[in-house]
Structures are given as C-alpha cells and as structure tokens.
Amino acid sequence: MTILLSIIVGLGLFFLVGFAGRTALQAAAPAHHKPMFREMPLTASFGLAVILFYVAVAILAPAIAPFGEGEVLGAQYLPWAAPHYLGTDKLGRDMLTRLIYGARNTVGIAFATTALAFVVGSVLGIWAALVGGRLDQFLSRFVDALMAIPALIFSLLLLTIFGTSVLTLILVIAAVDATRVYRLARSVAQGIVVMDYIEAARLRGEGIWRLIRREILPNAMAPLVAEFGLRFCFVFLSISALSFLGLGIKPPTADWGSMVRENATLITFGDITPLLPAGAIALLTVAVNFVVDWQLHRASGLKE
C-alpha cells in the first residue's frame, strides 16, 4: 500500500516539477531560445529544473543549512523531529545539514573531476588527430591498453598505489575517464581535420594550440557536450561508489556516498534515512540523463 502511494506521489511531483520548470524556463529564456524550451519534453524540463535546484543548493549551502557541516549536536540517530527535520547521524550531526553540504562537496568534486577529464582527454584526442603519425599511434595504443582494464578495477589499483585522499581521488578518476574522452574527441576530430578550412588555417601558419582551440574545438562541441553529461553521471556514480566503499571522500566532509555507508545500519531497523543521500545521488543522475537524452535527440534531428 505504501509502495503504491509513494509511486503516485512521485509521479505527481514529477509532472508538477516538469510543468513548472518548463513554464519558468520559457519565461526566463531569451527570445531566440524560446522555441527550444516550448518543444521540450516533460522529462527534460523536469531534469533541468532538478539540476538547477541542486546547483542552487550547492551554492547557497551555508545560507540554507540550519547547522554547521561537522557540528555534533546531540544524541545519535535521533528520529525525524524539529529542530532536526531529518534526524541525526551516527555521530549526532544534523542529517539535513549534511545532505545540503553534500550537494556542494559530492557534486562539486564530481564536476571538477569531469571537467579535468574533459580538458585532458579532448585536448590530447584532438592533438593526436591533428598531428597524426607516430604520436597518434603511440597515444592511441597507450589508451587502448588502459581501456582494456575495467574502470573501477583500474581506479582501485591506482588508489592503492597513490593512497586515498580527495586530490588523488580526483586525479585517478579523471585519468581513467580521460581515456574514454580521448577516444571520442579523437574520432570526432578526425572528421574535422580533413576539412578544407583546417588546411587553409594551417597554410595561414596557425600553431597547433590555436588550431585546436579556435578551429576544431568549436566544431566538435556538440557531441562533446552530450558526452560531458553522460561522463558526469558516470564519474558521479563512481565517486559515490568509492566513497561508499570508504575509499573516496572521507569524513568529516559531508558526502552522500559515505553518508550511506555510515548510517547503513538504520536500514535493518526499517528507517529510510540512509536512503536519502543515495536517493539524492540517483535523482541527480536521472535528471542529467533526461537532459542528455533530449539534447541527443535534438542533435540527431530525429522526429518521432
């Protein structure tokens, strides 16, 4: 019975957020973007609204959180009641506060990692496609060798060697993911480097860096942006998984993955509090996937 009820409430919220998000985006968008938002499917507007909400929470975290991030306030595992609306955790810290700060830490770190992977992967990929020859062969075979090992296993291996801290976590995940970005960027760029305007730019005497930045990158942007969304989901899920395994972001930093791990015992008593951070991870990933789906659909020009 409760399952049915929660499904109905969930669907209701989905439509409400979707419609409200679409209306708000249409009103806020500049005139030449309005048609894009008018034809947006409900899933995409829901996704965009959720993403904007997460970004707002992450930026405003200190202002909206009722308590301090690492503040120990009282007894452990308090039930849901004011002033601790979502109860307290294993050490007596406010759950709601840590959820809010988690938006900043977990999403921020995942975003930084994805961005790093993208800069490294796409620059190297385009460079390899542009220069070709031995450099391309060397880089591509090297990346092939790295990609033959499953991503999670390779990350675990690297974390053993370099130790577990937030910085190594970012670098390791970024390095593993950069190989995937490299593949895509290289194959996209290979289609571009044979164009006449690249030839012209070369003859004008443009350097490699300027060719990458001004000639190739703008034309490779569309597939790379869609890939960014997918990669973000992937990085976000791997970082959460590693934190959950106790190898990622460490306490006292509030992080959704480790929050699930710390409070998991509550689940065996039928308390759903530990599921909230996990749900927060799932909701953001679903939202990003919805938006990427819509963008891919738009880019491919398919009509149902």
Add this chain to the structure above:
Amino acid sequence: MNEIWLMIGQRLLLGLLTLFIISVVIFGATELLPGDLARELLGQSATEETLAALREQLGLNDPAPLRYWNWLTGVLQGDFGVSMATKKPISELVGARLGNTLFLALYAAALSVPLSLLLGVLAALWRNSIFDRASNALALTAISFPEFFVAYILVLWLAQTGLFPSMVRITSATTTGDLLYSAFLPALTLTLVVTAHMMRMTRAAIINLLASPYIEMARLKGLSPMRVVLRHAVPNALAPIINVVALNLAYLITGVVVVEVVFVYPGLGQLMIDAVTNRDIAVVQAIALIFASAYVLLNLIADVLSTITNPRLMHRK
C-alpha cells in the same frame, strides 16, 4: 569448419596479447610512484631498517623488468605471492573467494539475460505502447541508480519483511539450495542494474531491423507480428545483442564489488576493498589481473559468437 577454428585461434592470440599488455600495466602502475613504494606504504615516520626490510620482502632492490618476470612466471604457476597484511599466500586467499564471486555473477546472469531479452523483444514488438514507454522510462531510471541504492531499497522491502536474508554467510555446510536462497538479494540487485541496459539495447537492435525491406516483405505476406520479430528480426539482431550481453556480464564482474560489500558476501570484491584500504598492493594486483582476464575472456567469447551467428562474416570472400 576450419575457418571457425582459424578465427578462434586468431582471437585467442589477440586475447593473450591483450592480457600481456594488461599485466604490464597492472604491474607497471607501481613504477608511476615518484618516490619509493616502501616509504609510501609505511609513511614518513618509518625507520631505515623497516624500510630496508620491506624493500627486501617486496624485492624492490631488483630492477623492474626482473621483478616483472618473477611476478609473471609466479602468476602463470598460480603463485601470486604473499599478502602483506595477512602474511598468507594470495592464491589461498583468492581461491576460496573466486568461486563465490563466480557463483554470484553466474546467478545474476542466469536471472538477467532471459529477463532482459524477453522484455526487449516485447518492447520492440509493442513499441510506442504504454508498456514500451513505461519500461523505457524505468530502464533509464534504473541505469542512473547507484548499486548501493538499489541494494538498500531491496533490503528495505524484501529483507525487512523477513522474506530473504540481508547478509550472506557461506560455510562448508551450506548447500546449493541454501546458497541460492541466501544469495538471492545480491543477485537480484545485480540483475536490476544490468537488465535495463541489455533490454534497451535489445529493443534498439530489433527496431533498427524492423525498418528494413525484408521485414516489410514478411509483414506484407501476412505473417503475425510475433513471427516477424522472432523468426525474421531476432536472428539478424543476434550479433549486437550478444555483444551487449557480454558487455554487461563483464560489468557484472566489476559490479559485484559494491554489492558484495553491501551484503557482506565473502567474494573477491570484498577482499579487494579490504586490500585497497590496507594498501596491500600484491593482493590488489592479483585480483585486478583476475577481473581483467575475465573481462578479456568474455569479450573474446562475444566476438567469436557474434561472428558465428552472422553467415556473411563466416563466408567472407
């Protein structure tokens, strides 16, 4: 028939080459460290004597290629070295758990492969219906969920009510029936995680084919939609489906890591996480090599199978 064996032989050689490169990467990764592995493992406060002892134990005084050779020949004889944390031979630690992990992965595969193929074919058959839309939305949602979220939801719903145990204990007295029962929740978690992807790809592969002229011909002959899909579309969609299945089975092998931790399942994944936490590099290298080999092997099988299902690839002139 000879062509098949020739092809399998070729793929096997390529697989061996891949494995060799993987072993170099796994072993060579320790060389990336700017300083000394012994100091990195023991911390700044270690004395010179303990450092020297650890270097001696790990064989760090030998040049890297020699160490690699010793390691590789050991591995080929089933000797992975000694765990630093527990001082036990790694083959002993791994041996008992490898079977458990394989059992879990196979269990999940036995549940998920038929289920996702069935759902995929049905979604393709009734495309754009409510069933198709709902299963697509659900699949997209399931792909986005972290494994531990799925796992804990199942614990909340199925273990809370006492239907299934939320922890797995395996002793020598455990029978296969008990094992199937107690490992049901971890297997179901893995199933839910991989089914979505396989189902979506099966549907996509079949729908792609439904636009081809020969399908239209079959429809115009008056065949039932079920027959068109099963007899005419599915055999041609087998190659992409096999590849997706293999990809997901390979994913199962790494996916077990998180699921094993949630359900305290005594498998390789747990062992690996413990080893990473203790920075027991030799154990991590051994398990990474095992997982990577399984990955390569699955891809190899998928490659061979998808070639065999396609007569055009088999009789290439």
